[in-house]
Amino acid sequence: MLDGTGFKAWMREANLIGGRWVGADSGATIDVTNPATGETIGTIPKAGRAETGRAIDAAAAAFPAFRDMALMDRVALLWRLHDALMDNQADLAELLTVEMGKPLAEAKGEIVIGAQYIRWFAEEARRAKGEIVPAGVNGRRILVTKHAVGVVGMITPWNFPSSMLARKLAPALAAGCTVVAKPATATPYSGLAWGALAEEAGYPEGVVNIVTGSARDIAGTIMDDARVRKITFTGSTEVGKELIRQSADTVKKVSMELGGNAPFIVFDDADLDAAVAGAMASKFRNAGQTCVCANRIYVQAGIHDAFVAKLKAATEALKVGDGREAGVEQGPMIDADAVEKVEAFVADATEKGAEIVTGGGRHEKGGTFFTPTIVTGATQAMRFATEEIFGPLAPVFRFETEEEAIEMANDTVYGLACYAYTRDLGRAFRLNEGLQYGMIGINSGLITTVEAPFGGVKESGLGKEGGSQGLEDYLDTKYVCVDGI
Numbered sequence: 504m505l506d507g508t509g510f511k512a513w514m515r516e517a518n519l520i521g522g523r524w525v526g527a528d529s530g531a532t533i534d535v536t537n538p539a540t541g542e543t544i545g546t547i548p549k550a551g552r553a554e555t556g557r558a559i560d561a562a563a564a565a566f567p568a569f570r571d572m573a574l575m576d577r578v579a580l581l582w583r584l585h586d587a588l589m590d591n592q593a594d595l596a597e598l599l600t601v602e603m604g605k606p607l608a609e610a611k612g613e614i615v616i617g618a619q620y621i622r623w624f625a626e627e628a629r630r631a632k633g634e635i636v637p638a639g640v641n642g643r644r645i646l647v648t649k650h651a652v653g654v655v656g657m658i659t660p661w662n663f664p665s666s667m668l669a670r671k672l673a674p675a676l677a678a679g680c681t682v683v684a685k686p687a688t689a690t691p692y693s694g695l696a697w698g699a700l701a702e703e704a705g706y707p708e709g710v711v712n713i714v715t716g717s718a719r720d721i722a723g724t725i726m727d728d729a730r731v732r733k734i735t736f737t738g739s740t741e742v743g744k745e746l747i748r749q750s751a752d753t754v755k756k757v758s759m760e761l762g763g764n765a766p767f768i769v770f771d772d773a774d775l776d777a778a779v780a781g782a783m784a785s786k787f788r789n790a791g792q793t794c795v796c797a798n799r800i801y802v803q804a805g806i807h808d809a810f811v812a813k814l815k816a817a818t819e820a821l822k823v824g825d826g827r828e829a830g831v832e833q834g835p836m837i838d839a840d841a842v843e844k845v846e847a848f849v850a851d852a853t854e855k856g857a858e859i860v861t862g863g864g865r866h867e868k869g870g871t872f873f874t875p876t877i878v879t880g881a882t883q884a885m886r887f888a889t890e891e892i893f894g895p896l897a898p899v900f901r902f903e904t905e906e907e908a909i910e911m912a913n914d915t916v917y918g919l920a921c922y923a924y925t926r927d928l929g930r931a932f933r934l935n936e937g938l939q940y941g942m943i944g945i946n947s948g949l950i951t952t953v954e955a956p957f958g959g960v961k962e963s964g965l966g967k968e969g970g971s972q973g974l975e976d977y978l979d980t981k982y983v984c985v986d987g988i
Contacts, residue, residue, distance in 0.1 A: 513594055513699055514545060514695075518695075525548070527550045528553050531548070531716075533688055535547060535688075539827075539835045541870060550715060552723070555721045559731060562712055572679065584676075588618045588700060596610035598696065599613060599693045601827070602664070602689075603837070604825075606826040606832055617668075623969070633648040644984075645982065647982055649978040650980075652756055653681075655682050655731070656733070658722060658737070659684065659686050660738050661688075662690075663789075671758075677974060681709065683725060685713075726749040726750060733755055733756040734755050734757050735976070736761075737794075740916075761964040762962070764798045765799070766798070766799045766801055767786070767921070767922040769924045772925055775809060782800060783948075785949065786800070786897045791892060792837065799911075801899075803903070807899070807901050821875050823875070833875060835872045836895075857879065857880045857882075860879055861874075862895075862896075873895055876896045881898035920940060920941070920944070922943070922944040931945045941963065942957065955969055
């Protein structure tokens with residue numbers, strides 16, 4: 504076990520249910536390890552159906568009063584939640600790094616964007632406007648109003664364990680919904696910390712409930728219970744499809760942020776240095792373990808070799824190590840399975856003719872560290888052309904024409920994010936029309952921001968998080984006809 508440090512103050516080894524911190528009924532626990540060291544940092548309850556049922560009970564009981572709370576009182580709670588997060592940024596970031604492995608600088612940035620989501624939806628809550636529609640019959644008024652959906656179930660991933668919950672909690676709490684959240688077992692402490700933050704901000708008991716343990720039992724209970732009116736999930740497309748199927752039995756609203764296979768297209772007229780910098784930020788952030796990171800890098804023939812040379816130099820300059828060490832830019836992968844998956848992608852590519860430019864295997868540090876890797880000669884026949892890598896592997900494809908690039912970029916069931924570098928304004932608009940993605944970055948490799956709707960098309964999901972659109976998924980729309988005026 505680690506000695507007590509600042510981050511330990513926020514490390515809850517219990518579940519928050521109805522305002523009480525409790526263990527699993529059985530007493531069973533799950534070990535949580537630091538992927539950089541393999542060290543066990545603590546345990547969490549292995550809860551299941553019974554505990555989740557009580558969390559739903561608590562959320563359902565708390566909902567009427569929270570829904571009816573004065574708007575400005577709900578806004579004030581969000582502001583206090585924002586301040587609690589930022590006042591403890593350093594400790595919360597270290598907790599995130601210890602359980603997930605990402606560099607401390609990235610972890611601090613994750614805490615900041617989580618706070619920005621809270622602040623954004625505190626402001627958007629005041630703009631959840633209805634409307635009065637002109638009636639076609641004299642003596643009538645038609646009113647359209649917005650109302651909190653009710654209890655919301657939230658299931659979040661391990662790769663951004665704080666900010667992914669923030670951008671679900673923020674609109675839900677802003678709208679007046681109550682919450683039952685399940686953080687990922689691999690990185691639960693950043694999720695549980697939101698329970699402690701909610702307590703500090705003064706949220707009433709039962710408004711925020713956080714349960715850890717069996718994914719099947721917790722999710723199954725959430726999906727079976729008709730009192731849970733909405734489910735929001737970030738994770739794999741396979742699991743998302745199953746949750747969508749299960750939602751049909753109680754006709755829940757669903758928000759799904761699922762898998763991605765982002766193309767990163769570099770045209771001959773691009774600013775080469777900017778394109779390389781964008782590729783580095785998009786590909787190797789969080790060791791490539793993001794749903795929006797560059798999965799396939801398409802480079803036009805005229806600048807292909809120059810781009811690869813610059814990308815190689817930048818990649819080999821990356822400092823790999825424990826995220827808490829000064830200057831580290833890439834931490835470990837989350838577990839051994841993740842490492843083996845990237846190894847399989849490299850083997851598949853080289854067997855089919857790709858060449859390793861740099862990296863290609865496990866890092867000398869051992870454990871789950873993997874060397875930042877570039878392969879060239881990538882083709883659409885290779886697995887990473889259609890599958891999500893989720894690791895520090897950058898495959899580079901060569902293309903000749905704009906039409907060819909768009910066709911290859913769209914050749915996937917996914918449609919979350921994509922990127923393109925060009926100085927041609929007309930081409931930028933053509934790409935917006937032609938690329939089948941929910942988010943497009945032109946001359947930028949980092950495009951996530953609280954002001955814009957985050958979400959995909961095709962098999963990358965349903966609904967949006969962030970922007971003004973992000974509040975809508977937590978609201979029901981009602982129509983009232985008033986006659987006899």
